[in-house]
Amino acid sequence: MKILLLGNPNVGKSVIFSRLTGTKVIVSNYPGTTVEFTKGFIKIFDFKAEIIDAPGSYTLTPTNKAEEVAVKLIKEADIIINVVDATNLERNLLLTLEIIKNVKKPLIIALNMWDETKHKGIKIDIEKLKKILDVEVVPTCGLSGEGIKELVLKLREVKISSLDLENEDIWKFIGEIITSVQKLSHRHHTFVDFLQEISIKPPWAYVVAVGVILVSFFIIRFIGEFLINYIFDPFFENFYSPLILKLSSLIKSNNFFHSILIGDIKEGLNYTISFGLLTTGIYVPLAMVLPYVFSFYFVLSILEDIGYLPRLAVLCDRLFHKLGLHGYAIVPTILGLGCNVPGALSTRLFEAKREKFIAATLLAISIPCMAQIAMIIGVLGKFGTKYVAIVFLSLGFLWVILGFLLNKFLKGESPEILLEIPPYRRISPKALFKKLWIRLNWFLKEAVPYVLLGVLIVNILYYFKTIDFLAKIFTPLMKKIWGLPPEAISALLIGFLRKDVAVGMFSPLNLTVKQLMVGCIILAVYFPCVATFVVLIKELGIKDMIKSVLLMIIVAIIVGAGANIIFSLLNIS
Amino acid sequence: MVSLLQLENNSYAEVVDIRGGSGFLRRLESMGVRVGCKILKISDTPGPVIIKVGSTQLAIGRGIASKIFVEKL
Numbered sequence: 001m002k003i004l005l006l007g008n009p010n011v012g013k014s015v016i017f018s019r020l021t022g023t024k025v026i027v028s029n030y031p032g033t034t035v036e037f038t039k040g041f042i043k044i045f046d047f048k049a050e051i052i053d054a055p056g057s058y059t060l061t062p063t064n065k066a067e068e069v070a071v072k073l074i075k076e077a078d079i080i081i082n083v084v085d086a087t088n089l090e091r092n093l094l095l096t097l098e099i100i101k102n103v104k105k106p107l108i109i110a111l112n113m114w115d116e117t118k119h120k121g122i123k124i125d126i127e128k129l130k131k132i133l134d135v136e137v138v139p140t141c142g143l144s145g146e147g148i149k150e151l152v153l154k155l156r157e158v159k160i161s162s163l164d165l166e167n168e169d170i171w172k173f174i175g176e177i178i179t180s181v182q183k184l185s186h187r188h189h190t191f192v193d194f195l196q197e198i199s200i201k202p203p204w205a206y207v208v209a210v211g212v213i214l215v216s217f218f219i220i221r222f223i224g225e226f227l228i229n230y231i232f233d234p235f236f237e238n239f240y241s242p243l244i245l246k247l248s249s250l251i252k253s254n255n256f257f258h259s260i261l262i263g264d265i266k267e268g269l270n271y272t273i274s275f276g277l278l279t280t281g282i283y284v285p286l287a288m289v290l291p292y293v294f295s296f297y298f299v300l301s302i303l304e305d306i307g308y309l310p311r312l313a314v315l316c317d318r319l320f321h322k323l324g325l326h327g328y329a330i331v332p333t334i335l336g337l338g339c340n341v342p343g344a345l346s347t348r349l350f351e352a353k354r355e356k357f358i359a360a361t362l363l364a365i366s367i368p369c370m371a372q373i374a375m376i377i378g379v380l381g382k383f384g385t386k387y388v389a390i391v392f393l394s395l396g397f398l399w400v401i402l403g404f405l406l407n408k409f410l411k412g413e414s415p416e417i418l419l420e421i422p423p424y425r426r427i428s429p430k431a432l433f434k435k436l437w438i439r440l441n442w443f444l445k446e447a448v449p450y451v452l453l454g455v456l457i458v459n460i461l462y463y464f465k466t467i468d469f470l471a472k473i474f475t476p477l478m479k480k481i482w483g484l485p486p487e488a489i490s491a492l493l494i495g496f497l498r499k500d501v502a503v504g505m506f507s508p509l510n511l512t513v514k515q516l517m518v519g520c521i522i523l524a525v526y527f528p529c530v531a532t533f534v535v536l537i538k539e540l541g542i543k544d545m546i547k548s549v550l551l552m553i554i555v556a557i558i559v560g561a562g563a564n565i566i567f568s569l570l571n572i573s
Numbered sequence: 574m575v576s577l578l579q580l581e582n583n584s585y586a587e588v589v590d591i592r593g594g595s596g597f598l599r600r601l602e603s604m605g606v607r608v609g610c611k612i613l614k615i616s617d618t619p620g621p622v623i624i625k626v627g628s629t630q631l632a633i634g635r636g637i638a639s640k641i642f643v644e645k646l
Binding site: 058059061063087088090091094120171197200201202205310313314315316317318321326327415416417418419420421422423 | 596599600601602603604605607609615616618619620621623626627628629630631632633634635636637
């Protein structure tokens with residue numbers, strides 16, 4: 001049996017979902033699309049049912065891809081739980097009435113955010129609403145879990161509404177419902193109202209935005225460094241290294257297996273230089289990248305759940321307009337900073353080809369993912385934070401310039417933003433950690449195998465001297481134009497698999513600071529990793545993808561050369 | 574009758590005309606903006622216009638806002 005959770009965006013659907021389901025949650029794509037939805041399981045008395053959290057929709061006549069998927073999911077559902085925001089009944093009822101009119105499936109309504117109606121001076125007569133809609137209405141509060149039990153119990157009494165809406169004017173009918181079931185009383189301005197206002201009205205909104213970004217940045221860095229210095233590094237040093245050293249003496253050095261499994265440890269065990277499967281292959285994803293991925297997603301999930309991102313989108317709108325996008329493009333951009341794959345997936349929020357192309361190309365070229373960022377901090381940070389800052393500033397600068405040029409030379413206009421700004425919500429720790437867990441789980445499943453594969457291929461390439469051969473061919477480009485040693489081509493090769501491993505490959509090459517900086521920038525720009533590449537082909541189509549890739553390569557050559565010259569002029573050696 | 578862009582901040586108005594195709598109208602309607610509804614203009618950022626319809630706050634791009642016409646109340 002399939003139960004579908006359906007509702008407008010920002011009504012707390014996911015929080016109800018995480019209340020209803022157990023720990024086993026599956027994120028999957030709807031077949032043939034890149035739209036994701038979450039699936040979980042629930043046991044009701046004697047039978048087990050599947051619960052699907054549909055993408056948030058305002059209407060059943062789809063206005064975007066996510067809503068199309070929601071409509072398709074309805075066809076497969078046996079029972080529909082319509083999650084309604086009790087503090088916003090009027091607008092939410094449109095979807096409810098559309099479900100009753102067009103779907104004709106067993107329906108139950110979860111009147112969510114029930115606790116907030118009291119603070120907001122809203123009184124809803126549930127009995128009357130039940131009678132009018134002719135289905136069960138259960139007041140719920142996803143945050144505290146209030147009403148969830150009743151919701152589950154009432155799942156047994158779901159029924160198809162007998163309400164006939166064929167000849168009704170829907171908005172007029174909604175108006176009638178509202179006047180008969182809802183009473184509003186005046187209430188005072190609260191502190192939350194004040195916060196909401198100050199974060200959307202310029203000029204203070206900009207101050208708030210800069211503050212939020214800076215604080216997020218420092219928290220991410222603090223948690224990341226804390227995890228590395230006090231948990232992962234001590235663990236590797238005290239427990240893992242002795243094991244590896246023992247294994248090393250068992251295999252005896254200088255044979256093929258030793259170089260693949262453990263790598264070069266002649267000058268002591270150094271996880272960033274040895275490049276064996278069990279040394280670098282394990283250390284990079286777990287001890288260098290995972291801590292930052294965790295702290296990044298922790299902070300991002302909080303910002304998402306509070307409801308700050310739409311406000312940031314509003315404030316960025318003007319900037320993005322100049323890059324051929326609209327403010328909500330801040331979401332693919334920020335997601336891309338975590339991992340380019342979800343970033344690329346979320347470019348689907350743009351309908352027109354032009355916008356998609358710009359968003360995807362900008363993402364692939366100038367937004368490094370957290371794995372890459374963590375490695376750049378790890379490898380380049382040793383020489384000084386300012387060098388890391390210069391690399392990221394260069395990429396940011398490139399992002400603006402490139403977007404500006406694309407907007408100027410591609411035919412068409414920037415899209416217009418039309419976005420709901422939800423009120424600030426309290427965070428549900430349960431839903432937050434579930435989301436964080438899904439994201440980390442996904443990272444580990446995606447990253448670790450590819451990192452191991454990358455390290456394995458590096459070893460094989462070196463073993464068969466393929467790198468020397470490639471290095472010879474690319475010497476003019478590498479040396480003359482980018483000022484890099486020819487062997488650094490190996491990093492570009494592996495960068496297609498994993499950018500974090502690729503940055504790590506600069507370590508054994510003994511590069512100068514300038515070379516490291518140029519290398520890190522080129523690695524970010526020249527080509528997306530294979531996982532992003534596949535998603536981009538799906539989202540853009542082959543033709544646009546070829547254009548995008550050509551652009552990446554050309555930009556990489558120019559920017560690499562430019563960085564080489566500019567950093568020399570800045571006396572960085 | 575003025576467009577949403579011209580309406581002053583903190584003033585209530587009734588939507589009297591929305592100029593655009595049916596897809597455009599439907600998208601606005603699904604978010605609660607339709608002819609006859611009452612809105613409050615909250616803020617005019619350099620980017621979108623912020624309005625309130627019922628208890629929903631919406632950010633509306635300037636191009637869209639210029640096609641929504643209101644009568645000040």
